Amino acid sequence: MATITVTGFEGRQITVSTGLFIDNSFVPAFDNKTIDIENPATGAHLVTVSAAQPEDVDRVVQSSKKAYATWKTESSNTRRTLLNRLADLIERDASDLASLEAVDAGILYRDSIGLHVPQAVETLRYFAGWADKVDGVSMSIPQGMITIWKIAPALAAGNTLIIKTPEMCPLYAQKLSHLIAEAGFPPGVINIICGVGAVAGQALAEHMEVKKLSFTGSSAVGRAILATSARTNLKKITLELGGKGPSVVFDDADWDNALLWTTLGITVNNGQICAAGSRIYVQDTIYQKFVEEFSKRSRDAIHGDPLLSQTTKGPVMNAGQLDKMLSYVQKGQQGGAKLLHGGERIGNKGHFFANTAFSDVSQDAAIMQEEIFGPFASIAPFKTEEEVIAKANGTLYGLSAAVFTNDLNKAFRITEGIESGQVTVNTWGTVNANTPFGGVKESGFGRDNGKDALDEWTTVKSVKWNILPSKL
Numbered sequence: 165m166a167t168i169t170v171t172g173f174e175g176r177q178i179t180v181s182t183g184l185f186i187d188n189s190f191v192p193a194f195d196n197k198t199i200d201i202e203n204p205a206t207g208a209h210l211v212t213v214s215a216a217q218p219e220d221v222d223r224v225v226q227s228s229k230k231a232y233a234t235w236k237t238e239s240s241n242t243r244r245t246l247l248n249r250l251a252d253l254i255e256r257d258a259s260d261l262a263s264l265e266a267v268d269a270g271i272l273y274r275d276s277i278g279l280h281v282p283q284a285v286e287t288l289r290y291f292a293g294w295a296d297k298v299d300g301v302s303m304s305i306p307q308g309m310i311t312i313w314k315i316a317p318a319l320a321a322g323n324t325l326i327i328k329t330p331e332m333c334p335l336y337a338q339k340l341s342h343l344i345a346e347a348g349f350p351p352g353v354i355n356i357i358c359g360v361g362a363v364a365g366q367a368l369a370e371h372m373e374v375k376k377l378s379f380t381g382s383s384a385v386g387r388a389i390l391a392t393s394a395r396t397n398l399k400k401i402t403l404e405l406g407g408k409g410p411s412v413v414f415d416d417a418d419w420d421n422a423l424l425w426t427t428l429g430i431t432v433n434n435g436q437i438c439a440a441g442s443r444i445y446v447q448d449t450i451y452q453k454f455v456e457e458f459s460k461r462s463r464d465a466i467h468g469d470p471l472l473s474q475t476t477k478g479p480v481m482n483a484g485q486l487d488k489m490l491s492y493v494q495k496g497q498q499g500g501a502k503l504l505h506g507g508e509r510i511g512n513k514g515h516f517f518a519n520t521a522f523s524d525v526s527q528d529a530a531i532m533q534e535e536i537f538g539p540f541a542s543i544a545p546f547k548t549e550e551e552v553i554a555k556a557n558g559t560l561y562g563l564s565a566a567v568f569t570n571d572l573n574k575a576f577r578i579t580e581g582i583e584s585g586q587v588t589v590n591t592w593g594t595v596n597a598n599t600p601f602g603g604v605k606e607s608g609f610g611r612d613n614g615k616d617a618l619d620e621w622t623t624v625k626s627v628k629w630n631i632l633p634s635k636l
């Protein structure tokens with residue numbers, strides 16, 4: 165199977181296979197179908213990789229099914245060891261993985277090496293620790309003459325997995341495939357395919373033998389997946405969809421801390437995070453001053469090659485994403501909000517979009533209601549707690565929220581009043597292996613990370629025994 169070599173951090177050459185990863189080896193897609201991947205920082209063609217077709221999806225499902233038969237009986241010790249070994253390999257090759265994320269997704273190398281890759285390692289080790297703790301529930305049921313039934317045997321989890329990578333940035337997962345094989349997972353336990361959502365993703369959603377599908381992405385696609393499940397085999401679905409996260413700043417908040425996190429909340433990863441703090445509500449008593457200072461600090465960005473350590477701002481994902489930003493700038497202006505800074509493309513090479521903020525945005529404006537998925541902040545004042553809770557709750561989404569105040573009681577009231585999968589106080593962002601992450605309302609359902617995530621990947625079986633008396 166063909167390989168490709170791309171240039172990563174400090175010129176290192178990284179070679180990965182272009183094929184689909186099935187049964188621990190790389191194979192071409194049906195009909196040799198491929199997909200072209202570009203470098204979003206230059207707009208130039210980067211590599212060509214295999215694109216899974218429905219025929220490949222069927223093949224990969226059969227592989228997973230076959231692997232499941234033995235994997236589910238594998239000892240928890242083996243599962244834990246393999247997960248830990250993969251974590252070690254990711255740590256060893258962190259620089260390659262971070263480089264690959266930079267070249268096809270435009271994510272800053274320094275963010276990836278400092279944050280994303282360590283998070284991947286932490287998550288693997290966290291769940292490795294759970295491998296021998298997924299037990300059946302033991303319960304006592306009094307019956308008849310105080311007879312006690314005890315149901316104990318562990319129903320160990322042990323699923324097999326198919327990963328479909330995002331169609332425009334598959335390289336991280338191509339590299340991961342090599343590491344999975346090296347770690348020694350049995351063939352078929354983890355299969356990884358790249359492909360177009362409408363083809364490979366759809367085929368997975370429709371497949372009668374896929375038992376569970378977990379999706380992160382847009383609300384529109386999430387709805388389609390749910391409808392497909394309803395129409396086919398009722399596969400269990402987890403959806404982590406969009407967000408329009410409110411950051412609420414009270415006048416008693418620590419000034420620098422609130423500025424730091426509200427700025428990071430909408431500029432980290434170029435705002436291309438479901439949990440981005442894209443709506444900023446500031447108490448009227450400090451509104452003008454805060455908006456000025458926020459604007460000053462968020463303009464501060466050195467755009468360029470995501471692999472270079474001096475770069476503080478990478479490109480947005482692709483040309484379509486850039487056009488979307490520009491169209492929302494127009495909508496913001498038409499809606500009467502005030503453009504504080506940005507609002508334009510930077511340079512004419514690659515897909516760079518300036519950090520952008522509008523102030524005095526009305527609650528029903530498109531830029532206050534709709535997910536834009538970019539470095540695009542919508543700011544508005546508020547007077548009272550009741551008013552800001554209503555505003556924070558006043559979108560279809562409910563994924564992530566932040567509140568800034570030094571009054572603990574107020575913080576409790578706000579965290580309780582905001583309808584959101586997670587709320588942070590005096591900080592922003594909550595991605596930790598041990599912390600459940602997911603949404604309410606149209607941000608989806610189900611949780612990634614934490615103990616709750618295990619519930620998504622296991623089912624409960626109740627077994628009741630009637631133990632007959634000995635006839636000795």
Ligand SMILES: *[C@@H]1O[C@H](CO)[C@@H](O)[C@H](O)[C@H]1NC(C)=O
Nearest residue numbers: 165166192193194195196197
């Ligand atoms: C796919 O590519 C291989 C290797 O180049 C070639 O031998 C094969 O005929 C191709 N198959 C199709 C269906 O194009």
Ligand SMILES: *[C@@H]1O[C@H](CO)[C@@H](O)[C@H](O)[C@H]1NC(C)=O
Nearest residue numbers: 553554555557580581582583
């Ligand atoms: C969120 O705000 C809305 C509008 O004010 C309100 O109806 C709802 O009860 C609030 N949610 C909670 C959990 O307080």
